[in-house]
Amino acid sequence: MERTSRIFVAGHRGLVGSAIVRKLQQQGYKNLILRSRSECDLYSRDSVEALFKAEQPEYVFLAAAKVGGILANATYPADFLRDNLLIELNVIDAAWRHGSKKLEFLGSSCIYPKFAPQPMKEEHLLTGALEPTNEWYAIAKIAGIKLCQAYRAQYGFDAISLMPTNLYGPGDNFDLKSSHVMPALIRKFHDAQSEGHSEVSVWGTGTPKREFLHVDDLASAAIFLMQHYSDAGIVNVGTGVDVTVSELANLIGRVVGFKGRLTFDPSKPDGTPRKLLDVTRLHSLGWKHFIDLEQGVRSTYEWFLQNAESARLVTV
Numbered sequence: 001m002e003r004t005s006r007i008f009v010a011g012h013r014g015l016v017g018s019a020i021v022r023k024l025q026q027q028g029y030k031n032l033i034l035r036s037r038s039e040c041d042l043y044s045r046d047s048v049e050a051l052f053k054a055e056q057p058e059y060v061f062l063a064a065a066k067v068g069g070i071l072a073n074a075t076y077p078a079d080f081l082r083d084n085l086l087i088e089l090n091v092i093d094a095a096w097r098h099g100s101k102k103l104e105f106l107g108s109s110c111i112y113p114k115f116a117p118q119p120m121k122e123e124h125l126l127t128g129a130l131e132p133t134n135e136w137y138a139i140a141k142i143a144g145i146k147l148c149q150a151y152r153a154q155y156g157f158d159a160i161s162l163m164p165t166n167l168y169g170p171g172d173n174f175d176l177k178s179s180h181v182m183p184a185l186i187r188k189f190h191d192a193q194s195e196g197h198s199e200v201s202v203w204g205t206g207t208p209k210r211e212f213l214h215v216d217d218l219a220s221a222a223i224f225l226m227q228h229y230s231d232a233g234i235v236n237v238g239t240g241v242d243v244t245v246s247e248l249a250n251l252i253g254r255v256v257g258f259k260g261r262l263t264f265d266p267s268k269p270d271g272t273p274r275k276l277l278d279v280t281r282l283h284s285l286g287w288k289h290f291i292d293l294e295q296g297v298r299s300t301y302e303w304f305l306q307n308a309e310s311a312r313l314v315t316v
Contacts, residue, residue: 008033008057011064011235015171021059023219052098060095060103069178070133077136084140102158105148107141108250110134110164119278121235149232153195165277169215170303174311189256198255198260204270206246211238211276214296217289222286238277239289254295
């Protein structure tokens, strides 16, 4: 992938896609193909076909997806399955037919079985039942992996698949009704500090363990693997290190400057006890994360403060 290569980033306005664009630009890639939904509807085969015919991208980062939390998955299962399948099939097929040199598909760690051994290895895929609360999204992502593998097997198309762990960073969703644990806690502590509250309550017991990767590190890994990896096997992308929710909450409280009391509500669900990726394959390829958790939380909170109006600050 040369600095002048034609590179299409599908989903460039999302958390992952925008980070990939930032990193590509920082590294001197100048010929980026970026389209909003009004300019190219990834759900439409004709729209995607028109883009590939006109632009002839050489490299494709497929970061576009329909995403949402537990409530959204439960309410709109057909939408999550159909819309993600449409995006994957339209983009992967068009990339192959129009002669793209390589495509990289961004999946999710939710593809692994609910009770997969910890840490989760790439070979644990399809060895057990999925977590029911997000199975529609997970099945769609698994289909994307299999599409890449099928096009490689049948047509020799160089399509690779990455499975990121829990992501956070600039551009995240801080809406308390729909955000993930990291931005939700940042928002909770910020609101408590701003409004002078003496206590912050966190769902569950605080004992579950989670792994977090800054989205800028994911972008770095995505570009590295586009340049240095070509195989059918999926690659986990994470830090290989996890923390308890209690440890994370205490860290965020310190970063925000909250001086009050932290409590836990065991009447609320904990979720899966542990979700940690095995990143042995990634490390063996020569890439490790650069941003440690405290550094990442601090930079994310700084972004939150600077972008309060655009950070989806919906009040519950």
